[in-house]
Amino acid sequence: MKQNNRTIYARLFAFARPYWGRIALSMLASVGVAGSDALVAKLVEPFIDRIVVQGDFALAKLVPFFVVALAGFKGFSRYVQSYFIKTAGQLAVQDIRNSIFKHLLSLSIRFYTKNSTGKLMSRILNDVNLVQSTLSNVVVTLVKESLTLVALVTVAFYTDWKMALMAFVAIPLTVYPASRIGKRIKYISKRGQGAMAILSGTLEQAFSGIKIVKSFSREINEIDRFECQNKKYYNYSKKTVKYSALSAPIVELISSAGAAVALWYGLQRVMTGQMTQGQLFSILTAISLMYTPLKSLVKVNNIVQSALGAAERIFDVLDEAPDIIEKSPAVELSNVKGEIQFKGVSFSYEDKKVLENFSCEISPGEVVALVGPSGAGKTTLFALLARFYDPQSGCVVVDGNDVRDVTQKSLHDHLAMVDQESFLFDATVAENIAYGRDGVSTDEIISAAKLAHAHDFICSLSDGYETIIGNRGVRLSGGQRQRLCIARAILQDAPILLLDEATSALDTESETKVQKALSNLVNGKTTIVIAHRLSTIIDSDKIFVLDNGKLIQSGSHHELLQQGGLYKRLYDMQFSEQSSS
Numbered sequence: 001m002k003q004n005n006r007t008i009y010a011r012l013f014a015f016a017r018p019y020w021g022r023i024a025l026s027m028l029a030s031v032g033v034a035g036s037d038a039l040v041a042k043l044v045e046p047f048i049d050r051i052v053v054q055g056d057f058a059l060a061k062l063v064p065f066f067v068v069a070l071a072g073f074k075g076f077s078r079y080v081q082s083y084f085i086k087t088a089g090q091l092a093v094q095d096i097r098n099s100i101f102k103h104l105l106s107l108s109i110r111f112y113t114k115n116s117t118g119k120l121m122s123r124i125l126n127d128v129n130l131v132q133s134t135l136s137n138v139v140v141t142l143v144k145e146s147l148t149l150v151a152l153v154t155v156a157f158y159t160d161w162k163m164a165l166m167a168f169v170a171i172p173l174t175v176y177p178a179s180r181i182g183k184r185i186k187y188i189s190k191r192g193q194g195a196m197a198i199l200s201g202t203l204e205q206a207f208s209g210i211k212i213v214k215s216f217s218r219e220i221n222e223i224d225r226f227e228c229q230n231k232k233y234y235n236y237s238k239k240t241v242k243y244s245a246l247s248a249p250i251v252e253l254i255s256s257a258g259a260a261v262a263l264w265y266g267l268q269r270v271m272t273g274q275m276t277q278g279q280l281f282s283i284l285t286a287i288s289l290m291y292t293p294l295k296s297l298v299k300v301n302n303i304v305q306s307a308l309g310a311a312e313r314i315f316d317v318l319d320e321a322p323d324i325i326e327k328s329p330a331v332e333l334s335n336v337k338g339e340i341q342f343k344g345v346s347f348s349y350e351d352k353k354v355l356e357n358f359s360c361e362i363s364p365g366e367v368v369a370l371v372g373p374s375g376a377g378k379t380t381l382f383a384l385l386a387r388f389y390d391p392q393s394g395c396v397v398v399d400g401n402d403v404r405d406v407t408q409k410s411l412h413d414h415l416a417m418v419d420q421e422s423f424l425f426d427a428t429v430a431e432n433i434a435y436g437r438d439g440v441s442t443d444e445i446i447s448a449a450k451l452a453h454a455h456d457f458i459c460s461l462s463d464g465y466e467t468i469i470g471n472r473g474v475r476l477s478g479g480q481r482q483r484l485c486i487a488r489a490i491l492q493d494a495p496i497l498l499l500d501e502a503t504s505a506l507d508t509e510s511e512t513k514v515q516k517a518l519s520n521l522v523n524g525k526t527t528i529v530i531a532h533r534l535s536t537i538i539d540s541d542k543i544f545v546l547d548n549g550k551l552i553q554s555g556s557h558h559e560l561l562q563q564g565g566l567y568k569r570l571y572d573m574q575f576s577e578q579s580s581s
């Protein structure tokens with residue numbers, strides 16, 4: 001979304017507001033810096049007229065003291081100014097980073113399926129960094145240089161307004177090219193930050209898929225892809241450099257023309273005795289001192305524009321509206337018995353229809369299995385139950401409450417899920433098991449691990465429960481990872497347990513053991529199992545058979561076998577596989 005600069009400034013300033021004290025202090029110090037420069041220009045007049053021309057030696061003795069005192073004062077002011085404004089900038093940027101992260105976590109799963117991890121990280125790190133490195137510098141420069149400019153202009157006009165006018169007529173002429181260049185830079189910067197995000201995305205993909213990259217020998221291709229993206233980023237940076245490098249010479253050329261005219265006019269006036277030599281040099285000093293702030297101001301405009309490009313990207317993320325919105329007030333689920341109903345649920349991801357008028361009822365404490373070919377929509381049913389998505393029609397009901405009416409926290413507190421991906425954090429085994437709860441004792445962790453048949457292998461790890469596992473659990477086998485995830489769900493001790501192919505990576509023997517453990521655990525809990533091997537769900541109270549997002553059969557194992565149809569076909573297929581192996 002394109003936002004106008006004024007809105008972006010306003011929003012950036014809103015982040016700076018809490019630190020106004022630091023900013024004010026810094027601005028005060030800027031007055032000191034600007035004042036010192038103006039004083040130098042002003043003092044040139046008595047220096048030349050009274051010391052050089054008239055030979056006032058008493059005054060001459062004071063000159064060294066003035067020089068040192070002035071330098072000391074200016075140095076101190078500069079320090080105060082820079083320290084406070086930069087820390088204010090850092091603090092504001094820290095807040096921006098926090099609020100982006102907080103906002104991102106409030107967004108739905110749908111948002112994450114559309115945006116890659118690498119790109120999102122780039123927003124929080126690269127875009128914010130660009131804003132950070134520029135904003136504080138900008139405020140300093142803007143305040144200091146504008147004040148310096150005003151002070152110098154005042155000195156020049158005070159000394160001889162006619163000559164000053166000639167020198168300054170040129171300044172407004174520099175505004176137009178400078179602003180054109182600024183606009184260009186903002187546009188390029190935004191594109192450049194986009195290229196940086198793609199670059200981060202490439203990195204993230206290559207690192208997280210490193211095993212695939214290596215086993216398919218795609219290193220060269222990944223390197224090419226990275227180098228190509230890197231070059232694209234360079235091309236944007238090159239353009240930014242080109243435009244900012246262009247702006248200083250343009251400004252200098254235009255303002256030199258003004259200065260040349262002023263110099264010519266000034267010399268005429270000194271020759272005709274309308275102006276002293278001291279006055280001439282004073283004005284010339286003021287004019288030459290002005291180049292620096294003038295050029296910095298143009299440069300700062302370029303920097304601001306590129307920061308605005310990045311800020312626009314940041315605000316785009318902050319403006320991303322969550323599509324799963326909690327009702328207010330929402331019902332706080334408590335003492336959930338575990339009754340679950342899907343009532344005429346139809347659901348599609350974007351335009352892909354997944355579930356069609358799906359209905360089923362699960363009574364408290366029941367163990368239910370969902371069976372069907374892959375892609376039938378089983379995992380999607382779990383996602384709807386956890387309200388990761390809202391159905392387009394129909395509703396999902398837990399203990400009589402539509403999940404859209406309850407707080408997300410209380411809903412999630414009552415669901416323990418082991419999902420297909422067995423994700424583990426880059427933390428210790430114990431921390432991974434205890435992830436869902438605060439203040440868990442070691443004994444609780446160990447007993448959950450025992451129930452999940454994970455205790456023995458955990459003890460054989462180098463540091464036992466304190467062993468760090470990589471963020472993809474690279475040091476664990478698929479079955480071990482699944483058992484840790486099961487332990488995590490067990491420890492959560494929620495009344496509804498959702499197992500999505502939670503034992504698929506286990507060998508048949510461990511699977512049977514873990515299933516047995518789960519059946520102890522599921523006592524009294526409503527459990528929905530999506531099972532890979534049908535042999536593990538034979539004892540379920542009820543089996544729902546899904547095909548293409550529709551419920552086509554339901555009943556107990558024996559009823560379904562008698563009915564024939566898809567269930568019997570799937571069962572016979574697995575049974576013959578088992579007996580032949």
Ligand SMILES: Nc1ncnc2c1ncn2[C@@H]1O[C@H](COP(=O)(O)OP(=O)(O)O)[C@@H](O)[C@H]1O
Nearest residue numbers: 113349352354373374375376377378379380381
């Ligand atoms: N995030 C998603 N975006 C778009 N389509 C999806 C998404 N997740 C799953 N699907 C599609 O929805 C269908 C059902 O998926 P899923 O519920 O995971 O099936 P199952 O768990 O039964 O194998 C599949 O065709 C799959 O391609």
Ligand SMILES: [Mg+2]
Nearest residue numbers: 378379380420
């Ligand atoms: Mg699935």
